[in-house]
Amino acid sequence: MSYYLALKEVWRNKGRFLLIASVVALITTLVLFIAALAEGLASANREYIEKLNGELLVFQDGTQLSTTASRIGRQRIAELRRVEGVEAVGQVGFTTVKVVPPDGGADINVAFIGVEPGMPGEPPVIAGQQIERERGNNVIVDEGLVARLGTKVGDTIRLKVTQGTQEEFYDLNVVGITDRRQYFFQPAVFAPLITWDKIRPDSSNAPNAELVSNIAVVKLRDPASQAAMAKKIEQEVKDVEVADRRTTWEALPGYAAQQSTLTTQQFFTFFIGVLVVGGFFQIQTLQKVAQIGMLKAIGLSNWTVSWTAIIQIVTVNAIGVAIGAIGTLALTSNFPVTVPIMLTGTTAFASVLALLAIGPLGGIVSVFVLLRIEPLRALGMA
Amino acid sequence: MIALEAINVTKIYGTGANAVTAVNDVSLSIRRGEFVGLVGPSGSGKTTMLAMLAGLLKPTHGQIIIADKDIGRMSEGKRTKFRGQYIGFAFQANNLVPYLNAQENVELLLRLNGKLNRQSRQRARELLERLGLGDRLKNRPGQLSGGQQQRVAIARALIHEPEVVLADEPTASLDTERAHQVVQTFAELIHEQNRAGIMVTHDLRMCKYTDRVIQMMDGRISRVITDRREILRLAGAADELDGHAAAVNGVPVLAGDPLVAVKGI
Numbered sequence: 166m167s168y169y170l171a172l173k174e175v176w177r178n179k180g181r182f183l184l185i186a187s188v189v190a191l192i193t194t195l196v197l198f199i200a201a202l203a204e205g206l207a208s209a210n211r212e213y214i215e216k217l218n219g220e221l222l223v224f225q226d227g228t229q230l231s232t233t234a235s236r237i238g239r240q241r242i243a244e245l246r247r248v249e250g251v252e253a254v255g256q257v258g259f260t261t262v263k264v265v266p267p268d269g270g271a272d273i274n275v276a277f278i279g280v281e282p283g284m285p286g287e288p289p290v291i292a293g294q295q296i297e298r299e300r301g302n303n304v305i306v307d308e309g310l311v312a313r314l315g316t317k318v319g320d321t322i323r324l325k326v327t328q329g330t331q332e333e334f335y336d337l338n339v340v341g342i343t344d345r346r347q348y349f350f351q352p353a354v355f356a357p358l359i360t361w362d363k364i365r366p367d368s369s370n371a372p373n374a375e376l377v378s379n380i381a382v383v384k385l386r387d388p389a390s391q392a393a394m395a396k397k398i399e400q401e402v403k404d405v406e407v408a409d410r411r412t413t414w415e416a417l418p419g420y421a422a423q424q425s426t427l428t429t430q431q432f433f434t435f436f437i438g439v440l441v442v443g444g445f446f447q448i449q450t451l452q453k454v455a456q457i458g459m460l461k462a463i464g465l466s467n468w469t470v471s472w473t474a475i476i477q478i479v480t481v482n483a484i485g486v487a488i489g490a491i492g493t494l495a496l497t498s499n500f501p502v503t504v505p506i507m508l509t510g511t512t513a514f515a516s517v518l519a520l521l522a523i524g525p526l527g528g529i530v531s532v533f534v535l536l537r538i539e540p541l542r543a544l545g546m547a
Numbered sequence: 548m549i550a551l552e553a554i555n556v557t558k559i560y561g562t563g564a565n566a567v568t569a570v571n572d573v574s575l576s577i578r579r580g581e582f583v584g585l586v587g588p589s590g591s592g593k594t595t596m597l598a599m600l601a602g603l604l605k606p607t608h609g610q611i612i613i614a615d616k617d618i619g620r621m622s623e624g625k626r627t628k629f630r631g632q633y634i635g636f637a638f639q640a641n642n643l644v645p646y647l648n649a650q651e652n653v654e655l656l657l658r659l660n661g662k663l664n665r666q667s668r669q670r671a672r673e674l675l676e677r678l679g680l681g682d683r684l685k686n687r688p689g690q691l692s693g694g695q696q697q698r699v700a701i702a703r704a705l706i707h708e709p710e711v712v713l714a715d716e717p718t719a720s721l722d723t724e725r726a727h728q729v730v731q732t733f734a735e736l737i738h739e740q741n742r743a744g745i746m747v748t749h750d751l752r753m754c755k756y757t758d759r760v761i762q763m764m765d766g767r768i769s770r771v772i773t774d775r776r777e778i779l780r781l782a783g784a785a786d787e788l789d790g791h792a793a794a795v796n797g798v799p800v801l802a803g804d805p806l807v808a809v810k811g812i
């Protein structure tokens with residue numbers, strides 16, 4: 166009975182219900198877009214750190230997990246390697262340089278990351294081979310760069326570095342490609358640490374000075390012992406601060422602020438959705454008071470009447486969400502890679518679930534109103 | 548056979564100083580195949596009585612028996628179900644579901660009682676044809692005239708073969724000619740289908756289609772007319788006075804009514 170009435174009413178008032186479904190569709194699009202943007206920005210920022218093949222990151226003490234402020238030298242690395250329970254340690258350095266596109270377009274900024282071949286920090290390739298040599302011009306690039314430049318294994322890329330007032334150019338051989346490992350919104354180029362140290366700007370290193378990187382990546386023998394090992398390392402190695410990957414990326418500049426802004430926006434959009442949908446159905450319900458009184462008088466139960474409303478609100482809402490979600494998927498899949506929009510299965514799924522809750526949430530008030538309509542109304546009483 | 552019985556029914560609204568006795572110790576019974584008109588001045592308790600007979604309102608005292616059940620004692624849920632099964636309704640207005648067509652509105656009661664099948668649909672169609680709506684089956688209420696809507700309501704009140712059929716001012720929004728048509732067919736169907744019918748009306752002319760007229764006054768039954776000639780005389784007098792004029796200050800003027808003397812008519 167409820168299904169019959171609910172669907173008949175929707176069907177016979179297609180225009181009105183389509184209108185509200187399209188409002189839901191627009192809200193869905195907006196929520197998914199914000200979700201995709203949040204996800205896209207977040208991963209463009211943290212991808213490299215998130216995918217690191219080591220559980221802990223070691224920073225210079227007092228640098229508050231800043232990869233730019235922190236300095237870790239060979240000495241510390243040696244000490245780290247001696248800590249019981251540590252399987253491997255890799256030195257990692259970050260800087261930003263420009264890549265000159267072969268076809269002469271504008272230079273693009275890349276994260277230039279120095280890693281120790283074979284050690285934690287060097288990403289695994291999905292094409293070509295690892296860096297392997299401690300020195301020389303072999304580099305790995307991430308798919309972010311491939312997407313922008315179409316780089317292939319065997320290509321040469323040209324880096325442009327500004328040392329003081331002078332521009333220097335370095336040609337590097339791409340020996341391997343890794344999946345997307347952007348860092349700080351930039352595609353990544355991975356070079357042997359020694360090469361990185363030579364190329365990076367502001368390398369004021371005197372010859373023979375200790376090889377200094379920004380951080381160390383530690384791979385543990387037992388990944389489950391993360392928290393205990395972090396403490397242990399801080400105790401046994403002087404002047405270091407240890408964090409896990411999540412803590413590190415959450416401390417990236419602007420990361421937390423950006424994410425909470427976007428989450429707030431998402432929440433408000435969702436909230437607006439609840440109000441709009443709830444308001445629409447509330448107005449509908451108020452217009453139907455006489456009709457509902459009559460239906461209750463002739464024998465329809467409270468349950469039937471409420472269920473009818475719930476079916477309508479859920480159906481119309483779901484149709485709106487479906488239209489919006491499909492539309493957004495179609496749209497986002499056509500965005501250029503440079504736009505940080507990323508609709509992953511989980512974020513999309515979570516958002517869609519939340520959006521589907523708009524209907525029931527918005528409908529609660531209507532259902533209460535429906536429950537309180539007296540059948541006596543049919544006789545002009547009550 | 549008695550279809551509906553009210554035994555010493557009283558309804559008091561409110562409590563203490565604000566208490567209003569709308570219906571005061573009323574007993575009545577209606578047989579199958581009998582069509583009763585309920586009349587009386589405004590505020591005399593007609594609607595209150597009808598609401599109790601319909602199982603829409605619990606009496607303060609007394610019993611209302613339909614199909615051997617005291618509907619005053621039923622829980623809210625049970626009474627709702629009972630109404631759907633045993634009672635047919637035709638209200639003054641807002642009778643029909645606006646998004647269902649004539650046929651679907653009538654079938655609603657069959658659907659509600661799980662009796663919707665080929666035969667019953669056929670019956671619904673025939674009933675609507677009988678009521679002169681054969682070419683309006685697929686029209687929604689918005690596309691029907693007031694009289695047509697009330698006829699659909701009558702079909703709906705009867706289609707599920709209820710024990711009792713209740714009508715509350717069913718002709719209030721119709722012109723005289725339509726009102727006669729509607730009530731006449733209503734009476735015919737009640738007699739044919741052997742239902743117990745009650746109609747509350749202000750229009751005494753409509754009483755000519757009823758078998759008994761019950762007049763209420765201050766919450767009590769003040770008069771019952773069963774004599775056919777007496778009923779026709781009442782309706783005829785009302786007719787000459789153009790129906791509503793027969794109700795002076797809402798008090799129906801009956802031949803030999805002591806009220807006539809009181810009001811000085």
Ligand SMILES: Nc1ncnc2c1ncn2[C@@H]1O[C@H](COP(=O)(O)OP(=O)(O)OP(=O)(O)O)[C@@H](O)[C@H]1O
Nearest residue numbers: 547560561567569588589590591592593594595596
């Ligand atoms: N919900 C209520 N609360 C308090 N008093 C009420 C309520 N409903 C009706 N009454 C009172 O009960 C009495 C009977 O009312 P009822 O509506 O049954 O009269 P009626 O005969 O149907 O009148 P009318 O011809 O005007 O429709 C009136 O005095 C009315 O004011």
Ligand SMILES: [Mg+2]
Nearest residue numbers: 590593594595
């Ligand atoms: Mg009344």
